[in-house]
Every structure is written in structure tokens, then in C-alpha cells.
Amino acid sequence: MSDQSDLSTILAAGDDPADGWFPESVAADYDNPGGANEAATIMAAVDVLEALADGGPALEFAVGTGRIAAPLADRGVTVSGIELSRAMAERVAAKPGGDRVDVTIGDMTSTRVPGDFSLAFLVFNTISNVTSQDGQVDVFCNAAAHLRPGGLFVIEVGVPGLRQLPPGQDTVPFTVAPNADRGGYVGFDQYDVVTQQFTSNHVSVTADGAGRFYRIPFRYAWPAEMDLMARIAGMRLKHRWSGWDRAEFTADSTSHVSVWQKD
């Protein structure tokens, strides 16, 4: 599979390429209501993270606009964040609790912030935004380096959709949404099972037939590979749930919330 993902396909006028795949034009709509921004979805994650922090300070890798970090800080947890995109990070302080989140602009594979944390977390599939195995190992090692002994690292990420791939096929659709006006949206993931690279592909067509197609690059890792990354970083699996409701992780789970503990 050739990788035609190209940052220039999503950049709009005024966007800073240094903000990566989350520049101003994406950040401006990131907090729109619905989906991951539903209060119930956010609070389910915040409930678990608050309990796991157990009164200690927490660090969010790829804090984004503070969707999770701000309400966690609003509960009284001391929260720091690392974020690549200034456009995303600029929105943290405007949320209730967000003015108490200490955000450092940097790359979570290597950026260090002061503190000795009881919890580090990386949610909403964002480990997959790091597109090399070495880079993902670096994320685990950097998380462990911020944790006190016994501290916890949490990842929320989808299970790769490989079981949905029939032989000879490399794409899994996730949304097909035609509009009444003859436009619509189609989204699909395309997997390369040799390299573990995948792209999320987004095709939008307006009523007049004009289209936009862009692809965002990711790397998938099976949960067991993440357990090995954790071991490399000096951590061991403590919990694996299928979601923030702490339901059992099974062969049919489409996502996991995994918790590793620093030795």
C-alpha cells in the first residue's frame, strides 16, 4: 500500500504545519457537541482516571483541547499535559478547570515535564498517531519516566480491525452517510498488515459534487504488543477493560482501556 497521506491535504489558510494533523482549522471544530464530546462519554473517562490517580498528580500525553484534562482538574486533581499542537493547547484554559492544567508544548515521545506523577494517560486512540514502533516504545518509556514507583499508565485505543478483513481485502468502512442533498460522507480505514501502518480515509462530497479526500496516517499495535512495550519501559499490565465502564475485555471488544503499573 503506498502511503499518500500528506499533511498539506488538510492544511487551510492560516494553519501552522508545526501543529501537525491538528492545526487551527481542525482545532476550531474539535469541541463541537456530540460523539466524544458528549458529557456522559467524558465523565465516564474522568471517573476512572480520578479513581486511578488516587489523590496524586496526573499527566496527560497529547492533552489536546483539554476535553478530559480540564474536567479532571475541575474535580481537584492536579493535572499537567503535553501537546504538540499550539492550536489545540490554546483552548484548554477556556474550559472549566482548564486554567489549572499546566500544558507544555512538545512531543510526547521525548518531552519531559517537572513532577513525579501517580498517573499518566493517553486516550482517544492517540498512541496510534505515533507511526513507528520505536516512537510508540518511546511513549511508554517517557510515561514510565514521569511515574513514581507503583504509578499507573493508561491507554484508551481501538482494537485494530483486522478480524473484519476478509482475505485479499485491506479496507474497513466505519461510516457511510449519504445526505438528502446528494452529498455525503464516507470513511474507511486501510490496513497494511505487513508494516502495521494504517490510514483513516475521509471522503466528503457536497451537493454540487465537489469532493474532499484526505488520509491520516497511523500505526496499529495489538494489545499484546503494547504489553511488551510496557515491559520494555518497566511496567506490567494491571487492568484491561473494553471501555471506561470497566467491562470485561473479550475477543469481540473493539477498544480497550489498559492500565500498566510501574515496577
Ligand SMILES: C[S@@+](CC[C@H](N)C(=O)[O-])C[C@H]1O[C@@H](n2cnc3c(N)ncnc32)[C@H](O)[C@@H]1O
Ligand atoms: C485525537 S486528539 C486527542 C486529544 C485529547 N487527548 C482528547 O482526548 O480529546 C490527538 C491529539 O494528539 C496530539 N498529538 C499527536 N501526536 C503527538 C505527539 N507526538 N506528541 C504530543 N501530542 C501529539 C494532537 O496534536 C492532538 O491534539
